[in-house]
């Protein structure tokens with residue numbers, strides 16, 4: 001097997017706290033322990049397509065561990081295996097029906113890696129970005145995956161980095177609306193990120209003592225939520241906290257879409273369910289309601305120490321995996337152990353969702369938290 005001398009790091013998809021600590025851990029381990037040359041791919045897969053590489057030295061990564069985002073930048077639009085074609089002016093090309101025209105541009109990326117002399121690449125991503133990582137591995141690229149997403153919905157790992165910070169921010173949000181809600185006897189609805197999985201809302205909802213938690217995995221009946229609030233009111237609790245995931249579904253199964261980004265690999269952006277729920281609850285209960293959307297506040301800022309440690313563990317383990325020839329695999333957390341799993345298995349399985357009959361939902365219900373079911 002060809003010796004590994006030069007490696008690259010790529011951050012793809014929505015950013016999240018912990019990316020920089022992973023970049024730091026990979027770079028430091030690769031240089032200090034193995035004497036490797038380390039490159040960063042800028043702007044995610046977009047940069048891989050354009051050959052946008054920079055050299056990373058120890059000094060470049062020394063002080064990045066407290067920074068949110070990614071010093072390498074990211075893109076959550078670019079799937080090189082299904083890439084929208086652009087004309088010479090950079091405009092999207094459409095067919096006769098007005099539909100975007102796509103091509104497989106992955107060979108360009110493979111060629112760029114070869115030209116730059118990169119022997120292996122670390123890809124930090126969630127479900128979508130790691131699907132491409134798997135596809136590059138299938139083409140013979142030496143890929144190591146590192147699981148990133150605030151949603152914590154990636155299969156085969158108990159936790160992704162970024163999740164703990166996002167939950168901490170969301171919990172703080174719930175704590176803050178609680179005091180103002182209490183002062184004005186209001187229903188305070190907080191919309192928390194999470195498209196298909198309600199992990200963040202469930203964890204923050206329990207930590208922040210929400211009265212109702214609405215998540216995509218448990219379709220809600222708004223009347224049931226209103227009944228719970230009325231009951232609490234009758235028992236003397238005259239304010240309520242409702243934690244709602246942006247992907248929460250009412251009984252008709254519909255989610256609230258905020259915008260469609262046509263040339264994005266995953267074009268739907270959700271948002272607005274918090275305002276809808278607040279409006280409905282105000283009408284049904286007669287109590288004043290207010291909605292707050294946390295949105296990207298959850299994705300920005302300093303990673304928690306827990307996320308920094310997980311990032312360091314993942315970064316170190318990823319370099320070890322690479323030096324042991326574990327390509328096409330992803331580092332993962334199982335219990336308190338770092339393990340590695342095949343990207344084929346991670347991507348082959350559906351995303352990881354909240355079990356409506358699992359421990360967390362069960363304990364929340366036992367404490368009187370309403371899920372609208």
Ligand code: F6P
Pocket residue numbers: 014076126149150151193194195246269270299
């Ligand atoms: O997947 C992470 C995530 O933050 C989701 O929770 C959210 O729905 C989405 O990304 C938002 O994406 P964007 O930054 O493109 O608005």
